[in-house]
Amino acid sequence: MLMLQSKLFTKTRREDPKDEQAKNAKLLIRAGFINKEMAGAYDLLPLGLRVVEKIKSIVREEMEKLGSQEILMTSIQRKDVWEKTGRWSDEVVDVWFKSALQVGGEVGFGWSHEEPIGDMMRNYILSFRDLPFSVYQFQTKLRNEVRAKSGIMRGREFMMKDMYSFSLGKEDHDRFYAAAIEAYNKVFARVGIGADTFVTFAAGGAFTKFSHEFQTITEAGEDAIYLNREKNIAINEEVLNDETLASLGVKREDLEKVSTAEVGNVFNFGTEKGEALGLFFKDQSGESIPVWMGSYGIGITRLMGVLVEKFSDEKGIIWPKSVAPFDAHIIVIGGMDSEAMIAANKLTETLEARGVEILLDDREASAGEKFSDADLFGIPTRIVISPKTLEEGKLEVKDRATGEVKKISEEELVSLF
């Protein structure tokens, strides 16, 4: 896959946008990955959309391994469904966007899909034979946030992967819940934040003492966790009390407070939602039993923001290889018909045949401008082809993460991918 930079409609900016405080928004806007519609609502431009699709692919792979089935719920939601659990009220849920229907009545725009999916499953779960299973979706959530100052880390509109499990009972539920935590750990490891992401004890509900959040260490986070690195135990502020400490066997003085961003969460509803929504199954004796439900979220666009916060320097973004918009950024120093361009086209063909995704900077621009844009974009491997490298018979290859520059042969380069 090849994209010619001369055809890319986006532009880079040298200056930070004045209306952004968050590093993730500043860098992503400067690099032309996103465009701001309003606070908390950003368009995904070609390079940004590519990163989001890479993240989605990783998440999708891990959810499929769990046996989860992909669906796509509507954004428009019914009032009667949310009334069943008492969450239609703006006093209970303070982020609703609602609108009147022309034909009468009101609709809400999905800030969550817990209630609609439980309601929907009444059509598909009848007997114990239909359980257990889980479904997931990549869905745009809409939230009427008062505060939206963290760039793409807290949005009025953002992309979320939400998954829901439907189980026969506690044992069945617990098995899936544990597998989901494992799958989430794999996702965060694969996108490069495994070492800094902690499964964190958070407030539970009627059926569990705790729920679990996935908190990633970053100064830009809006959360804080209390961490015992040795025991690998992390506790959310809201449940940090003597009872929690005793039950987890840790002491307050052994905990380190760190700033974090929540990149995922898993929650056990027990039979609470099933009972409220009327989601029951018939067991072997014909008795009606409420379905156990769990809910599992990963903030896809937030994750992109967290990656920028963690992996960037004064020159720009440093994408982990697994989610970079391209594998290689080839910079040509020379005009359209130059020997450098001819060599670059040849190299591109060779790499493309190996499945390498390439952004080729074929623009008529100065070397300085090209290098500075490349640093801003943060593609892992930068390859320079210039009259000088041609003369030397080597390619100049820079690792964006380490800054290391090597002069290597084409054969050596090809073997890197």
Add this chain to the structure above:
Amino acid sequence: MLMLQSKLFTKTRREDPKDEQAKNAKLLIRAGFINKEMAGAYDLLPLGLRVVEKIKSIVREEMEKLGSQEILMTSIQRKDVWEKTGRWSDEVVDVWFKSALQVGGEVGFGWSHEEPIGDMMRNYILSFRDLPFSVYQFQTKLRNEVRAKSGIMRGREFMMKDMYSFSLGKEDHDRFYAAAIEAYNKVFARVGIGADTFVTFAAGGAFTKFSHEFQTITEAGEDAIYLNREKNIAINEEVLNDETLASLGVKREDLEKVSTAEVGNVFNFGTEKGEALGLFFKDQSGESIPVWMGSYGIGITRLMGVLVEKFSDEKGIIWPKSVAPFDAHIIVIGGMDSEAMIAANKLTETLEARGVEILLDDREASAGEKFSDADLFGIPTRIVISPKTLEEGKLEVKDRATGEVKKISEEELVSLF
């Protein structure tokens, strides 16, 4: 790619849903491809989502061949942008969903993205060097429709591929517009409705006598066109007048009126939007010139509905091969440890290795139920493996479209894919 039908959470229904009039909704709901949230708003379930993704892939390929760049705009939109063209008003646009922001002010939910994209491009189009280009997206549109009775063919929420072109002037614009029409024709041919889809003259704007719609013949359509098949000329009702007839060189008496559904449209804004939105570029002499804009839509979920309307019989759906959720539906007659199941697993491996996408009916159900579900699902090739076929040393292969049943060897079957 393999899906086990025993794991699929959806269920088929024998009875039509009582609250649907449209054949597309009846069949898609009965087959478990979609679920109804409310009139005009349907969830995409695993099989339905697979069809939508197949359609999207075809559209994406053709848009990429045009050189168009994929993006994703927000659903939330600003009032001030739409006020510039006078289209914020509910009296001008009668399908707005709007909602108050908690921080003050109002947002609209995207029923179209013409204005926001023109506004956004002010950040990226500065000079003649930045033109021409085009962008496209797959976006969920929200429309506060009064009438939503055509199933997924007219939705309050639906998926659209919208594309926008930005050109230097008329000549530049016309070139892309013609190429887009060609690309659209390819899309409709590839999804199987090429012969029944007509580029139709429709109302133009300030800059053109006509715009063009892509109208597909179907009794379920809400539109009508006047067609001269011999000359391959189709005219929309709204522009059917003496002047149009004279300019196109056709006579009223030679036109046949047919029911159609609009599956796509292309529109030339000239400089109208650019001027209203302040989207100008500097030409070589430094003068500010308004950008020419064009808009190009394909209703992705509507297209799915049209396919069901056109390709179905009393037993169910008959998907064209290019968009079917799976290539092959393997039906096993026999239990989990039966010889039939062992043979089916072996065949599945062989086919998967060739890239065939398979739905394997491994359920404990009667042969009759399995056959009737297979007909309802409409996967192009049905393969039966039973004690009888094993004894004969042949597979029973049915073509869903023609109904033809053949007994062939595994080698012959494999060579079909």
